[in-house]
Amino acid sequence: MPIALRKAVLDDVAALESLIARSARGLSFADYRPSQIEGALTGAFGVDTQLIKDGTYFIAEEDGQIAGAGGWSYRATVFGSDARGDRDPSVLDPRRHAASSRAVCVDPAKSRRGIGSLLLERCESEARARGFTSAELLATLPGVRLYAARGYSGGQRVCFDVGSGEIIEFVPMQKTL
Numbered sequence: 001m002p003i004a005l006r007k008a009v010l011d012d013v014a015a016l017e018s019l020i021a022r023s024a025r026g027l028s029f030a031d032y033r034p035s036q037i038e039g040a041l042t043g044a045f046g047v048d049t050q051l052i053k054d055g056t057y058f059i060a061e062e063d064g065q066i067a068g069a070g071g072w073s074y075r076a077t078v079f080g081s082d083a084r085g086d087r088d089p090s091v092l093d094p095r096r097h098a099a100s101s102r103a104v105c106v107d108p109a110k111s112r113r114g115i116g117s118l119l120l121e122r123c124e125s126e127a128r129a130r131g132f133t134s135a136e137l138l139a140t141l142p143g144v145r146l147y148a149a150r151g152y153s154g155g156q157r158v159c160f161d162v163g164s165g166e167i168i169e170f171v172p173m174q175k176t177l
C-alpha cells in the first residue's frame with residue numbers, strides 16, 4: 001500500500017505515544033539498554049503536543065494504520081515530550097537560527113521501507129517554506145543512521161540524564177536545507 005502523510009491532531013496523542021514506545025523498544029535495543037529506553041520513555045521520548053498545535057507533526061499511514069510519525073519545530077525547544085519541564089516555546093528567527101528536526105519514529109514492522117525518509121523530507125520542505133536554511137537535532141543513536149543517510153553531519157556524542165540513574169547518548173546533527 002502507498003504511504004500517505006497527514007498532519008497529526010490532538011486525538012492522535014494516545015496512538016502516537018504507543019507508536020513511540022513500540023519504536024523505541026523495537027528499534028533501539030542494539031544501541032541502548034532496556035533500562036535506558038524505559039527511562040527515556042518517561043520524558044526524552046514522547047509526544048510534544050506543541051508540534052501538533054503548530055501543525056508541524058506528521059503521521060505516515062499505510063492502509064489506515066499509523067506506520068510512523070515525525071515533525072519539526074520553529075520553536076526553541078530542541079527535543080523531548082510534554083513530560084519535560086524545560087520547554088521554551090520562543091519562536092526562532094529563520095534568518096539566525098536552524099529549525100529543529102523532531103522525533104521521527106517508525107513502527108518496527110515497517111522499518112527500512114523509506115517511511116522515516118519520507119517524513120524527514122516533508123519536514124525539511126516545510127521548514128524551507130518557512131524560510132529556514134538549516135536544520136539541527138539531537139539524534140538518538142538509531143536516528144544517526146537515518147539522518148547521516150539523509151545528509152546530516154554529526155558532532156560529539158552528548159550524555160543526557162533520563163532519570164532513575166540512567167544516562168543516554170545523543171548526537172547533535174545538522175544539515176543545510
Ligand SMILES: CC(C)(COP(=O)(O)OP(=O)(O)OC[C@H]1O[C@@H](n2cnc3c(N)ncnc32)[C@H](O)[C@@H]1OP(=O)(O)O)[C@@H](O)C(=O)NCCC(=O)NCCS
Binds near residue numbers: 103106146150
Ligand atoms: C530511525 C528510524 C526513524 C528510521 O526509520 P526508517 O523508516 O527505517 O528509515 P528509512 O527506511 O527511511 O531509512 C533510510 C536510510 O537510513 C539508513 N538507515 C535507517 N535505519 C538504519 C539501520 N537500522 N541500520 C542502518 N542504516 C539505517 C539507511 O541508509 C536507509 O536506507 P536503506 O534502507 O536504503 O539502506 C527508525 O529506526 C526508528 O523509529 N528508530 C527508533 C526511534 C528513533 O530513535 N528515532 C530517531 C529519533 S532522532
